[in-house]
Amino acid sequence: MKAKLLIFVCALSSTFMVAQEKLADKFFENYSYIKATELYKEVVKKGDSSEHVLTRIGDCYYNNSNTKEAAIWYGKAIKKYDKINPEYIFKYIQTQRSLGNYEEANKWLVKFKAIQNGDSRIKGYDPNSIKMYEDLASTKNNDVVVEIINMPFNSENSDFGSFVYNNKLVFASAKKSDNKKVYGWNDEPFLDLYEVSVNEKDGRKEYGQAALIKATKVNTDFHEATVAITNDGKTMYFTRDNVNKKNKLNYDNKGTTNLKIYKATLVGDNWDNIIELPFNNDHYSTGHPTLSVDNKKLYFVSDREGGFGQTDIYVVDILGNNTYSDPVNLGSKINTEGREMFPFIAKDSTFYFSSDGYLNLGLLDIYSSDILKDETAEPVNIGAPYNSGYDDFAFFMDDDGKTGYFSSNRPDGQGNDDVYSFNAEQCKQKINGLVRNMKTNELLANVTVKLINENGKIVETYTTTADASYEFIVDCDKKYTVLANKPDFKDDFKEITTDTTNNKVTNSDLYLKPLIDHNQIVINPIFFDFDKWNIRTDAEYELENIVDVMREHPTMVIKIESHTDSRGSDSYNMKLSDRRAKSTRDYIISRGIDANRIESAIGYGETQLLNKCANKVKCTEEEHQLNRRSYFYILKD
Structure with a gap:
């Protein structure tokens, strides 16, 4: 009887775990990651540590950018199951990069490469080096110093995406409100579009209070985000959940609500006349619009079929009258097997975007590319401090080419995602x-x-x-x-x-x-080699000071005195000093000074020693050299 009861209890427990796992799956598929995490963990406590449950918990944390927890659960899965989906190995690698564990990341990169050798996301990685990560993480750029500031209008929830026009900054925010619905992905309110005034005072930007964008029909009960506004300020493209005319969500056949791009027109001070773009589709997402410099092309992100990876960047020509060309994938020079998102084109046509498919510090990093000017150009990770081990995205640069904004969920922010400004100045x-x-x-x-x-x-x-x-x-x-x-x-x-x-x-x-001290031109001693009177190079260097003074004073007349040390006979030293005085005179004359301006050049031998080093007195070479000198007396100026 007890055995039968035990079997019944075990079967009941197993049935409970299966049911709760299915419930967790349902929340996961509807992007309610907070609730899904709670339910999956209950399943683990009951004894189910299957690959599916472990990786799903990892995904819940990963999708909310909690890389520390995601790393734990992915690590449990990939270390327990040998034939795991390699995508989870890649995500584990990303979490390790995010946490700065580069050696651990490289260890698993070797394994990932062995399984997925042709994967575009491993391009540029050297599994034997961590310097590549350290270079990206270093903020010691000798040419440019970047000041990063967390914006005062950030809230305790998600704030991201920036577009500046007419001294206003438009961004998306999940700011709390009594009448806002909560999004199950991260238990925050749905995103709306806000704007804030931007003014400059004393070389610094000042920001007003954030308020909902002036629009009658742009913000709904669901997500609106990431805008692009035309140069004339009259047309705005923005991303929104797939919402019908009754302000209800539309779903695809899997029960998923996808994103779409809409267009609004400025009517007076308000954005109105909302139109859905024709290349949207209920069965895949289309979002994150940005415009070319001339406003003739619209770039966007989509997970539609036929792409290179999870999300790709596409472009259409704007033909007018709400007509557009067919979307064209930007190709393998931009898109990878990972996620390419948040495109932006600067005034100089530099193409910026975020990706997790290139050499990065973990999760999304920001890249620049000259693809619009050179179709063979390769993306470049713009490095720290723009990029971190967390999601860094939604790059926007002002027309001055040195200031702008980006978004990040790095841990020093005020909320989940935050908007940061940057000012890149030459050091x-x-x-x-x-x-x-x-x-x-x-x-x-x-x-x-x-x-x-x-x-x-x-x-x-x-x-x-x-x-x-x-x-x-x-x-x-x-x-x-x-x-x-x-x-x-x-x-x-x-x-x-x-x-x-x-x-x-x-x-x-x-x-x-x-150089002039009373009646002398004073220079460093003119030294001669022992028993020689030729002018050495170091002596020539000093004598140029005499030449300069005499050129500065064209009527100046001088006389030269030269002296020796006590070594050698008195008569020999007298002759030697006289030769030195005259060789000094001759050098000055050779430099263009009239000979008549040097009244005399006379040697005095050892008759005027400066120290004790007379005949038969033992002295050092330095002491003797002190006596080998010349003087330049000013007779007339």
Whole structure:
């Protein structure tokens, strides 16, 4: 009797699990992922850990972008079942990328590649490298600094998609309202279209309060999102659930409501005259419209048959009078076996879109492509900080080419999906300082300060005024030299290497050594090799200061004195110093200075030593060299 009762209880439990699984499937198929998750987990507690249940729980979390939980359930499934659908391996890989577990992602990428070798989504991946992910995740772009700001009009629910026209930003939001229906996918209200004013003050954008878009018939009880507005501001294309004239959902033969694109016309201040586009269909979704720069083509996303993957991007010609050409798939240079979504075309015709079918950081990433200018162009992941390990999508760029918006469900937001603004500026730094007299520390005006790049090119010149300051705006991560010169002063320069910190200021004061001190032109010592009187290169370099001073003062007359150390006989040193004085004179004359302006060039041997190093006194080479010197006295100026 007990055995029969046990069998009955087990059968009853099994029947319950099957029934609850079917109920969960029903909620799942109707996109009620929150409820489906709850029911599937009850089935697991009862002992059912089938591939179907485990992967369905993974899908529920994945479709709501909860990659942490999705990774757990996909991981359980793919590690338990050897012959699992490879699509779940791919989704597990995506969750691992999203979480930054690149080594784990690559481990399963090898297995996925072995099963799906021709899959377009593995193009560009190196299973032996994680650097490819690190490069995408790095925000250290030496040329551009991107400021990302979470928008103040975001709510605690989903807010995404941006289109700016006439100082207004239109976006979709699931903001709470007492009369709004709740969408079972994520237990949030259905999306409506909102707008917010955008104005600029002191170089910063300011936003007004978000309000429902001015339209009599655009927003319904169901989803409206992702708009595109013509250049004249009179026509708007937008995405909406397949809703009939009675504001009821239409379903396909599987019980699914698909998306459609509609067109509205601006009548006064309101959007009205709603028209469904003719290439929509009840049996597949069509949405996410965007316009070409000239407004002659409309691009959109669809999961219609004949595509490359789960959703593809298509284009139609706008022929007028609500007529359009047949949709054309953009092809394999854009579309993959994954999801391509949210197209946008910038003013320069750069094509932006989101995809999970290319090298990415997990889930949807934003890509740019020159496909409209070059049919062979390959998409480029625009990297962090636009992209993260989460869904990043709905890219919009302002006409200035450096500011705009995108949407993301990254964890630092205010709600589920949030709208973020970006400002991409060239990374710049400042080099500044004061120029002073090295001897007196006084500020020097009329100093020429040159900014020289690492190739030796003078890129900018600045002349100091009474405050003796100079300033240059320079690029990040570069090498520069700032060189200061002023007549009658010895040049000074500083070498500066900028880093990747935007707006960093490097202070570098420059000190010019005066060349004229009372009755002398003072330069660094002119050194000669032992027992020689020829002018060395380093001596020529210093003597150019004498040449510059005499050119600056064309009536100046000088005399030259030369001295030796004590080594050698006194008479020999006298002759040696005289030869050095005259070779110094001859060099100056060779540089175009009139010989009459050098009254004399006389050697004094070792008769005027500067230190103790007289005959028979043991000294170092440096001490002896101190005595091998020349003086330049000013006799007339």
